[in-house]
Amino acid sequence: MEVIRTRALRGPNLWSHHTAVEVIVSCPPEEQSIATLAGFEQRLRARFGTIGALRPTGTSDAVPLARVLEVAALSLQAQAGCPVTFSRTTATLEDGIYQTVVEYTEEAVGRRAVELAESLINAALADTPFDLAAALAELADLDEDVRLGPSTGAIVNAAVARDIPFRRLTDGSMVMFGWGSKQRRIQAAEMDTTGAIGETIAQDKELTKKLLHAAGVPVPIGRSVEDEADAWKAAQEIGLPVVVKPKDGNQGKGVTVNIMSKEHLEAAFRTAKEFRDDVMVERYLPGHDYRLLVIGNKLVAAARRDPPQVVGDGKHTVRELVDIVNADPRRGSGHSTSLTKIRFDDIAIARLALQDLQADSVPAHGQRVILRNNANLSTGGTATDVTDDVHPEVAARAVEAAQMIGLDLCGVDVVCDNVLSPIENQRGGVVEVNAAPGLRMHIAPSFGKGRAVGEAIVNTMFAPGENGRIPVVAVTGTNGKTTTVRLIAHLLTASGLRTGMTNTDGVYIEGRQTDSGDCSGPRSARNVLLHPDVDAAVFETARGGILREGLAFDRCQVAVVTNIGMGDHLGLNYITTVEDLAVLKRVIVQNVSESGFAVLNAVDPIVAGMAANCRGKVIFFGADRTHPVIATHLAQGCRTVYVENGHIVAAEGREQHTIPLSAVPITRNGAIGFQVENVMASVAAAWGVGISWDAIRLGLKTFANDSDNAPGRFNVFDYKGATLIADYGHNPDAILALVKAVETMPAKRRVVVISGAGDRRDQDITQQTEILGRAFDDVLLYEDACQRGRVDGEVVALLRSGLNGAPRTSHIEEIYGEFKAIDTALARLQDGDLCLILIDQVEDALAHIAKRIKEA
Secondary structure, three states: OEEEEEEEEOOOOOOOOOOEEEEEEEOOHHHOOHHHOOOHHHHHHHHOOOOOOOOOOOOOOOOOHHHHHHHHHHHHHHHOOOOOOOEEEEEOOOOOEEEEEEEOOOHHHHHHHHHHHHHHHHHHHHOOOOOHHHHHHHHHHHHHHHOOOHHHHHHHHHHHHOOOOEEEOOOOOEEEEOOHHHOEEEEOOOEOOOOHHHHHHHHOHHHHHHHHHHOOOOOOOEEEEOOHHHHHHHHHHHOOOEEEEEOOOOOOOOOEEEEOOHHHHHHHHHHHHOOOOOEEEEEOOOOEEEEEEEEOOEEEEEEEEEOOEEEOOOOOOHHHHHHHHHOOOOEEOOOOOOEEOOOOOHHHHHHHHOOOOOOOOOOOOOOEEEOOOOOOHHHOOEEEEOHHHOOHHHHHHHHHHHHHHOOOEEEEEEEEOOOOOOHHHHOOEEEEEEEOOOOHHHHOOOEOOOOOHHHHHHHHHOOOOOOOOOOEEEEEOOOOHHHHHHHHHHHHHHOOOOEEEEEOOEEEEOOEEEEEOOOOOHHHHHHHHHOOOOOEEEEEOOHHHHHHHOOOOOOEEEEEEOOOOOOOOOOEOOEOOHHHHHHHHOHHHHOEEEEEEEEEEOOOHHHHHHHHHOOOEEEEEEEEOOOHHHHHHHHOOOOEEEEEOOEEEEEEOOEEEEEEHHHOHHHOOOOOHHHHHHHHHHHHHHHHHOOOHHHHHHHHHHOOOOOOOOOOOOEEEEEOOEEEEEEOOOOHHHHHHHHHHHOOOOOOOEEEEEOOOOOOOHHHHHHHHHHHOOOOOEEEEEEOOOOOOOOOOHHHHHHHHOOOOOOOOOEEEEEEOHHHHHHHHHHHOOOOOEEEEEOOOHHHHHHHHHHHHHHO
16 A cells, blocks of 8 residues: 555545545555455454444445555544544545545644554554554644644634634644634734733733732732842842742743742742843732633633642652642643643752652641642642632722733732632732733633633624624636636725735735736635735635645635536546536535525536535526526526626516626627626626625626736737737637637638647547637647647647648648747738637737737
8 A cells, every 4th residue: 555645635625624634545456455455454453443443334345455544544533632523535547546535633633643544554464563552642742732722722612603714823822813804813812902012011020010009909019139139138128928030920930939038038039030030029918829811891700729739648758649639630741631730840849848848758637738839720730710709899900900001811810818808908919910811720720610711802802793704705617717706806896895816817905916826726815815905805716726725715605606617627636527527616615604605607507506515595697597497596586697688687586687788898798608607607796795786887897808907818909900819718618618709700811829738638639629620710739838748749739630621721830839829820910800819828928919019
């Protein structure tokens, strides 16, 4: 067995809505059924006894090793704690070649699971050891390393529950919610509205106390110190006991509390100095450590934090008691569990010494042994939810503290006996205000009920009913995609929406090109969704991008399928038939939102059949209102777009909107059939987005299908009295549509200049000239600049063979070079002739034509 290729499908894809790893696997004949591999399954299960079922329930099909790879990769992830359920293996038309797909929640974990599954299979084949425990531990550790932490994860989960899309922007905890102009961002538990000044103040503990004191919030007195002598002097000024801590710290690092002696203070100063150069001394407040979480102008959660400790039983040593506590399954080494293991290190031993204890001391029964000065969960402390106990005055002081510092999301640390009465009555105080506070103690406290703090944060960022989504229109098909995308974008812009667009020419934001080249894949679409000035997005969604990565979005408002035809890269990536192609292209239809629309070509039976796969509603379009699909849809009162009496008609029940084709320049008064189809699809899409009919009419009237607005899409020029048409048509269906269009245009003599893309099938290349030979007098064949794997002359030979016995063509000529072929055709044109130039290098060829026209 050989893994030929591995891809990560990062969005909805051909196989499922899940993110997944797709693997192309080659199995020789003897590995296409494990039944022929003596003892293999027994050896496999001896190494991985809990692997899933290798044979799907109810089938008796042979199980190839590719299927074993699938089941092993899924089972390894599942047993490592990853929430995955979907996988499948499909045989291709190539003997022994399989497509295996396995869901993942973290890409790195999914990829590694496939590698470990392959190692497991090889071990079973060779009867060599496989360390299952190590493999599962590796995957679990990797998953914890790469997945979002509990705080960020809680916010993301709350956003998902509200149907808000999210995207992780870094390997860390920066996450974007929503799209385009409606997006919001967080960094861990910090919102994008948090000011840098507020965060800076929170980091300066001395300035924080000064501001809080000015606001009437009780705080412990103290000051910054320069050295050990100054620290002792400050302690005497304040009065023992005191606290020594870094001026700018977090997670309780370097903090020592309840200092009663000069020696203890000097040691505490040195500890604090290890973390920050600036150290401060302040009065020690007796009582419990409370964390109050403020979001916006409201206290949403509170927890009492207790330092890591053990309780003596008169039998076990302190070290043994720590081991017993750490054996609690709720305690882990990271942040994935509700509790963290207690660290038994030099700091813990030093804290024991202050209690006249050592690691091997046996505390008396019931004796409480403190192992750290601070109560942070990250060092093994515990948290008890006390939200329901907080006195209104305590909550008010916490909110005042947050607002004085300038934080809309913060953790306020309070030391007092309890939160049942005002802080002032207990001689307590606010000891710290934290930006980006940890949420784990509130989400999953050690004791008490968890609080929906993630939901509270999301509700602060997004008003009720908002989900951060902008209208997304996805367009696919064989022909007409780019023109349809450009026209839809133009209609949305005419309505006042700032529109982002991707197509095979580039990426455009509000009409400005921000990237060039073929940008019809998910990467370019994701970049548009990132842009803060985009109110709506229109994406050309090519087959290649869906196969490589899946979709760039979880679902769209409108999915448009123009048509499905021959010659659209059939034979590549195991897409060998029109039916295969349709299954791939309908992915966008399957991912229309329930409130959205699929815009489908009613005249194309394969496209019309996609209606059954749409969760939303369907808008059918087609020129003939008597077509059975159109007529039925109209009778049902559903949205339909068709042509009648020279008008485009959009009907829903008794409601009708009409637009004369004479007011739509790109159709040339309705003479260009394929442009009429593009217009119908675009009108339906704009209707599905909710654009006003005034804006739709204005957009259709002002859309110019010229080389600037729609390069390579039926661009028409005048050259010395002859008509030039430049188009990027490159498959039989596109050529047939072009021929139908030019036949409506008068001409004395018709000339075509053509090459062929080498990555098409032989029959697709030949069929193009078979069609052209019935409509053109002169045919100039040129060698494409990029033969795409073909040897020189091979494509031209296929094109010439299609002209054998051409009923109309009287002159055939072969020319090397696209621009030379264009110049040759132009030099022979006379007044009244028509020349169709099928360009390859779109931008350069159009620039060359423009130059020749200017010279003329």
